[in-house]
Every structure is written in C-alpha cells, then in structure tokens.
Amino acid sequence: ETGVTQTPRHLVMGMTNKKSLKCEQHLGHNAMYWYKQSAKKPLELMFVYSLEERVENNSVPSRFSPECPNSSHLFLHLHTLQPEDSALYLCASSQESVRVGYGYTFGSGTRLTVV
C-alpha cells in the first residue's frame, strides 16, 4: 500500500458510458494530481489540485472532468470517451510548501480501456 489508493484497478467502458475514477490519499498531503500514461509515451500531467482548488489544467479535453471534494479525495469523471483515451491513469499526491522539495507519491493506477 503506497498511501495513495486508486479504484477501480481496471475499467472497460463504451464510448457512450459515464464512469468515474477515484483516488484517496492517506498521507496528509495538500496537493493531488491526475496523470495519463499512454503506451510508449512519457507521463502527461492532466490536472493539479492544491488545497482543493484546481490550479492547472493542461488543455485536457472536456470529456475528462476532475473533482476534488476535499484534500484526501480526487475523482476523474469520464464521459463520451474515445478509443485513444485508453491508457493508464495515475493519481499522485504531494505536500506543497514555500520550501519546495517534497517528493510525489503515486497510486497503482487505473487501466482504462475504451471500446
């Protein structure tokens, strides 16, 4: 257990479905992130939440909708996805401070397949 828990581990959905990915961190961190990892590509940042407020959105399509109800929970709501959205979605957390120097802790990921 890494301290960051993601559910479900695997998800298969049709292009017309609506589903949600869940992330929970037990580390007392104040920032949470969604990353996407596609085959043969470096990890890409999707969303950043700091103190429950979204601070960065790296031009992610609107079919991905994040939600951060509190500092321990992060969701990624999915709707009308495309097959190219199939990837490993990773959640991470960190402790932001004036003295930046803390590392990131990642969850085990959700393997998403869009059919």
Next chain:
Amino acid sequence: KQEVTQIPAALSVPEGENLVLNCSFTDSAIYNLQWFRQDPGKGLTSLLLIQSSQREQTSGRLNASLDKSSGRSTLYIAASQPGDSATYLCAVPSGSARQLTFGSGTQLTVLP
C-alpha cells in the same frame, strides 16, 4: 520548457552486474529530482528523492547522484537481481513546481 532524457531506453544485463542509468535535464533550476520504478501495468514506486542541495542519496543497493550544473543524474544499481527488472523513470518539478516532467524511462531486464 524543461525536457528530460533517459539513456539507454532499454538495458539487459546478467544477474550480479553493477549498472548505471542516466538522466539528463535541460533546465538546471530544479528543486529536486526523483527516481521511480514502474513494473509492467502498475503505478510508480518512489525510489530516491534528491534535493537540489544534495549530491547523492542512497537506499540499499541503489545510489543516485545529482549534478545540477551539468543537468545530469545517475542511478547506480549494485549487484543487480532479476527482481530489479522494471522500467526506471526520473522526474523533475518544472514550471510552478507543481508539474513533474518525466523522462521516457529505461526498461531494465536482469537475466538470471
């Protein structure tokens, strides 16, 4: 824009060998550098975090060094074992330090 490069992309060694994985970054104004391990289809496990003021960090058979001025870090693995087989990723915070920029990774295979 920060760019992170890892060499080699893949490495296959016999068990027991000592090996070095390389990571380079273009913007030397980093706060820290983090090495991760990723097993196939799994999440990332943090191995070592080196602060910008440090030269190296050690954990068991792993030793990571950081040379900010030259934009380089190395991960040294001593006495490699088949269980070390995985993809190794290095990452640096960039921009507002809220974004980690990753290299493409080195896929390591340790043969028994």
